Amino acid sequence: MxxxxxxxxxxxxxxxxxxxxxxxxxxxxxxxxxxxxxxxxxxxxxxxxxxxxxxxxxxxxxxxxxxxxxxxxxxxxxxxxxxxxxxxxFQAFERDYAVGADVTETQFVPESERATFQGIRRPDGRVATRNYLGILTSVNCSATAAKMIADQFRRPGLLDDFPNVDGVVALTHGSGCGMAGDGEGIAVLRRTLAGYAEHPNFAGFLMLGLGCEVNQIKDVSEGWRLDPSRPVATMTIQEQGGTVATVRAGVEALKAMLPGADDVRRETVPASELVLGLNCGGSDAYSGITANPALGAAVDILVRHGGTAVLGETPEIYGAEHLLTRRAVSPEVAEKLIGQIRWWERYTEVNHGSMDNNPSPGNKAGGLTTILEKSLGAVAKGGTTNLTGVYGYAERVTAKGFTFMDTPGYDPVSVTGIVAGGATVMCFTTGRGSVLGCKPTPSLKLATNTPMYERMSGDMDIDCGVVLSRGESVQAVGERLFQLILGTASGRKTLSEELGFGQEEFVPWQLGAVM
Missing domain, CATH: 2.30.130.110 (Archaeosine Trna-guanine Transglycosylase; Chain: A, domain 4)
Structure with missing residues (x-):
């Protein structure tokens, strides 16, 4: 089936x-x-x-x-x-969800034989693949000041004595005010900010606001599950006395965190500690033939080693969701996924749209005709193992194995939610040539076809097009990708990291009325 x-x-x-x-x-x-x-x-x-x-x-x-x-x-x-x-x-049609029909017993690798990587174990037990200090903003009004603070740490000197710190990253957004003080919109924003504040790839962070916004820092931080040893500073531009004073105070607050952040060492940890995010963008017809199935093969390997993978982009499984419900470990897991599909149907209808408004012009130029075709290729990223959990946008993923998160198809928004959920490595397949980073999580780019890989070799980390161009098996490419994932988790920089991507791509899903 x-x-x-x-x-x-x-x-x-x-x-x-x-x-x-x-x-x-x-x-x-x-x-x-x-x-x-x-x-x-x-x-x-x-x-x-x-x-x-x-x-x-x-x-x-x-x-x-x-x-x-x-x-x-x-x-x-x-x-x-x-x-x-x-x-x-495109035409809607009934699909046989056959809940649990394809569930199988996972053949786990014995613990003594499981793959390992060099990770950073935090005091709360979670394992990081990177070691950043962050600046989170409660509102768009503090975005420029946050970037000014981060820019100071790109100048020579400030990080020279702290080789174990990967950098300082400012994650800004376009919301936080002009919105209702309760309801779905602000709940999603706060859940996203919480996911980044709690992310193991941050050693500490500064939370920066303006002062008069709807999304007040004290409300944003309520309920955060932070290890007591993690340093956190909060401030607002209005309380500090303006932009110049805020930048000065922000730099000093982060400088005070540097010695503790640098006091980490990588150690051998099992691959079961990995949370792998799965996304695609700029897809073409080869996505479902080469890169997505190869990533699915890597996911199957990771799951057998006890790890976790998170597939997103609900609009891009539409028409193929029955292939996932068949793998759901329980009716509750399947019903949650089906409920997300129904929400998207209502959402697009209310906004006078159609689920088939996706694929994009670039997708169509690459050979994808309908959302049904695109989705059937997209679900291949999830491999073949059981679906163990389904999560709302930016919820922390706690289940082991292959899971799903409700995210939009727009790449930066989708990836932001998956990283907020705890992904510590991201794999991003592309046929047209998308460029994307997602600090504090490293992002690997998987090319679906060899001509694009050769044309954009400075952005693509692996050529999965060899399934067609050289006749390599999907399984062989998947095994090679799994080793690349482990190397990336151990500190090997991805090309998007080398290029400096990952700060501007933080885009929380904006829902609700702009007031």
């Missing part, structure tokens, strides 16, 4: 068939009219990654890829036709 991993056995073939029951195949490269693929002759030029009909598909009939429905023919489609937005339409 589920989407199976692709085995590319004949490198160099012009097309890829993903399942014997499919009525379309995928162009492995740009193909000219007259080319023969899978027994049919192309009736028009077909771009790389786009679909080709290999059977008659009458108007109104389902178009099948991965042996799943990805849309319905809006006109009659003949063998050899280019299949895309001009002749395929």
């Amino acid at each position: 589920g989407v199976t991993r692709v085995s590319i056995e004949r490198r160099g073939e012009p097309s890829v068939r993903l399942h014997s029951a499919d009525n379309v195949v995928v162009a492995a490269r740009a193909l000219a009219a007259g080319t023969t693929v899978d027994g049919v002759t192309l009736r028009a030029d077909v771009p790389s990654g786009h679909k080709i009909a290999v059977a008659d598909i009458p108007a109104g009939e389902a178009v099948r890829k991965y042996n799943q429905i990805i849309g319905f023919a809006s006109e009659s489609i003949a063998p050899g036709d280019h299949v895309h937005t001009h002749n395929v339409a």
Whole structure:
């Protein structure tokens, strides 16, 4: 029933068939009219990654890829036709949720044989992969001052004597006032800020406000689960006497934290301590063939070693959620996921939208036609193990194994929620070439196709396109990726870290009315 991993056995073939029951195949490269693929002759030029009909598909009939429905023919489609937005339409249809039907017993690696990495164990027992000091803001009005403070620590000298501190990062946002003082909007913002305040990759932080905002610091920090040894400073610009005084005081507060923050050492810890975030952006048709299944293979390895993985982007599992409910360990887990899908259906309807407003123009240029097709490729990031937990946006993830978090499809917002939930390494697959960091968590970029990897090699950490370009197996690439994840968790810098990404990409999900 589920989407199976692709085995590319004949490198160099012009097309890829993903399942014997499919009525379309995928162009492995740009193909000219007259080319023969899978027994049919192309009736028009077909771009790389786009679909080709290999059977008659009458108007109104389902178009099948991965042996799943990805849309319905809006006109009659003949063998050899280019299949895309001009002749395929999105249409809602009933899906068999079959809760728990595919649950299996996880074959865990014995504890004595489990993989390890070099992590930083905090006093509360959680394990960090990075060691930052942070500046969190209660409101957008304190954003510029926060960045001014962080900028001081990029100048030569201030961090020279503290080699174990990865840096000082200011995480600012566009909200915190002009909003209701209670309700969903401010609850989500405060939950996100709490997730970062509690994140193991922060050794300490400064909480900075303006002073008169709705989102008061005393209310933001209520209920935070902080280790007593973690240094925290709070201040407002109005109380400090203005911007210059605030920057001066903020720098001094963080300088006082540096000796303690530097007093850490990495130690050998089991891979079961890892929380791996999963996201995709700038996807193309190869995402569901190469990078996403390879990441899914790495997730399966991590789960067998006792670790945790967190899949997000609820709008981008829409139409494929039945593949996850089949893996849910309990009806409660499945119902929570289905409830999130129903919320998104209502949310888009109220805002006069459609779930099929996603894919983006770039996704479509890369060969993705409907949200159903995009989602079927996206869920491959989650591998094949049981779904053990479902979480709201920015909730702390506590379950082990493969889990899901309700986040939007917009990459920075989604990643922000997953990091707030505790992700200590992020894997981000991309076909068009997204660039993104997410401090304090390192972000690995997984290219879905070799041409893009070669064109953007300064941004991409691993080429998963070799599944097509070299005929490597998905499992082999997944195993190599798992080792890269362990190395990254041990301190190896990702390319986005080398480039300085990760501060501007902090974007909490903004819900509710702007007053």
